[in-house]
Amino acid sequence: MATSLFLSRHRSVRASGVFERIATPAAGGALHAELARALLRARDAGIANPIAIGAIPFDTTQPAELLVPEHSEFFNRDTLRPLAALPLAPVVASTSIPGEERFKQGVRQAVANFAHSDIRKAVLSRVLEVELAGRADPAAIFASLAAQNPTGFQFRIPLSSGAELVGVSPELLLRKEGAHIVSNPLAGSARRQPDADSDAAAGGALLQSPKDLREHRYVTDDIRRLLAPLCATLDVPEQPSLLSTNAMWHLSTRIEGTLRDPAQTSLQLACHLHPTPAVCGYPTDLARKLIDLVEPFDRGLFAGVVGWCDADGNGEWAVTIRCGKVQGNTIRLFAGAGIVADSCPDAEWAETQGKLGTMLRALGAARPSASANVATAAEAA
């Protein structure tokens, strides 16, 4: 069984061996008691500081992909030696599901729907099925991804099917340490530009864009609504700031709070927030129905939650975006975009192209963006 990795500026975790796998779906809440029991069993079996690491799917009625490893260690990402570049099989084909026209049609359909319903935002996504000339090696993809994207949350999660989830998410859903919690939602995006002046202008325009500010607001308002009753203090800045990845600018809000009841685990809190309007829409249940209607594939773990949690409930969970599922000779990449009333189908398609660039560059299948050379990207949380 391959190593699980979750890297963060905060605490990074490396885990190996399987003490127990937990597949109980997150919906309904039984998962949390099941996880607490598994961590107790691990302690009884002599594992000193047991943790759970893994991912929860977008649709929380589907099985979780969590495991309690036999061995785990925390380390400081800055002390990690750069991972050696490993040979990657070249990309031979790629297919978008849906294709360009059908995706844009979906955007039109969503916008038309807003006029006749209470839905204000829906996040529509697509898959890019990428075929390599040989086996897609998750270690090689992860090494390339980590070298090109030193910030954010890099993850590598071996799945029960034998496939692996690999990615670098810029978005913190929830971190908990004692009573202190942080969430850093992102929504509203613009592509990075090759030269420094136009790149700075693209970021500046995003910060002023009424469409993107609205798209962002749905997320922060919803997170505030869900966290406020649980918190003694909660700070939600009125205006977003900018966060950059190697491919994209995003509107970002760092939300910080103090829990009234620190006994709630980081995974319980992450599941309480999931799915936020950054990956689903607003209002959540109606947006989910629209997504089911429009998207011609199952999201699986994409747009879910990925991270770790210890036996005290402390932990860190990112939103599972900028990622792919690696199996055999193929890697299934995912990207979505928030659709609101004034969304333009061409721009939303281009946004998904930009987001896919992060994984495609790691596969050596996209031109390196000049923007990747622009000074250090800001980092979530």
Ligand SMILES: C=C(O[C@H]1C=CC=C(C(=O)O)[C@@H]1O)C(=O)O
């Ligand atoms: C759904 C994705 O991004 C989310 C996170 C940041 C910005 C987003 C946006 O501007 O639409 C999305 O809400 C994705 O990267 O696939």
